[in-house]
Amino acid sequence: MRRRRFFAWGLGVAACAAGCGTEHVNVGALRTRFSINPGAQRWARVCRAFSGAARAAGYETGTGTKITVTGLPALAAAELNNGQTLADTATPLSRLTGDVxxxxxxxxxxxxxxxxxxxxxxxxxxxxxxxxxxxxxxxxxxxxxxxxxxxxxxxxxxxxxxxxxxxxxxxxxxxxxxxxxxxxxxxxxxxxxxxxxxxxxSSAARVPDLDVPTLLESGVRVDFADWVAAVGPDAMTDDSREVAIRMCEEVTGSPGWQSACRANGWISIPLSGDDFEAWLGTEVERTRAVLRDLGLLDTTRATRCGIGCGNGH
The missing domain is CATH 3.40.190.10 (Periplasmic binding protein-like II)
Incomplete structure (x- = not known):
């Protein structure tokens, strides 16, 4: 079983949502059934839209492989509140959306x-x-x-x-x-x-119907979004991970999901599997660095090795 690194949750309930209970091992059920939950209330709307698009794509939701919808604030909270190495508590699956x-x-x-x-x-x-x-x-x-x-x-x-x-x-x-x-x-x-x-x-491209430049156009090399992602429990077999990644890719590419993103003003920024995990490593490093720059993290603390270390940072 491959071990995956991700951030420690800011709230204990989020960790429970991601991994409490016993994962179903029936292969047929794993291919169609997913229990999709928000890591906190702030992600409930994205979670509902994602679950709805999954059902429309033919997947059963409410029971099955555990998937948690979470995002950037949880990553930052882990850095600020835990003061410890990034824990192996979740399996990165797919980036879903971003808010400008x-x-x-x-x-x-x-x-x-x-x-x-x-x-x-x-x-x-x-x-x-x-x-x-x-x-x-x-x-x-x-x-x-x-x-x-x-x-x-x-x-x-x-x-x-x-x-x-x-x-x-x-x-x-x-x-x-x-x-x-x-x-x-x-x-x-x-x-x-x-x-x-x-x-x-903050986005790399201008917002439609808003005559306002991007930060990049303004001379600041920043492309930033308040992103949301789907993760699985840490104790996730390679088979169930691959099935969940395929589900995420199918859902984020579906017309129903694209329609939900447009209706809610979200940017659809799908990225899944190993590519998402590699991107997440850079995002962890960037978040940690800016928290240090702002004086919110103790720069004298020993360097910690988490997901970024696994990606050559």
């Missing part, structure tokens, strides 16, 4: 474009008040990557994390922050009514 992030400022901001904002952040990282979701989560990671890409002193970045996107909107509009980052879907309404202006999007 956007950098925004108030409608009356003196920053007319991303160049203005970037110049100020580079010159005054400690006086450029930034806001978004909780510390260490994707919005914070994005600002860390932007600061590093600009050449700013990342440890001086002044970031305040808020429990919800609405609180981040309130903070930005009340003057408690000069700029904010968050999911485009969460900021769409405020952008549409002119209360805020978008300076850049």
């Amino acid at each position: 992030e956007v950098v925004v400022v108030p409608g009356n901001s003196l920053f007319k474009d991303f160049d203005d904002f970037g110049a100020h952040l580079l010159a005054h990282p400690g006086q450029t008040l930034l806001a978004g979701g909780p510390q260490g989560e994707p919005d914070h990671l994005l600002f860390g990557l932007i600061a590093k890409g600009l050449g700013a002193d990342t440890r001086q970045v002044d970031y305040t994390g808020y429990p919800s996107s609405q609180e981040a909107v309130t903070a930005l509009l009340s003057g408690k922050a000069a700029a904010a980052a968050g999911l485009f879907s969460d900021w769409r309404a405020s952008i549409g009514d002119g209360r805020v202006r978008a300076l850049a999007v």
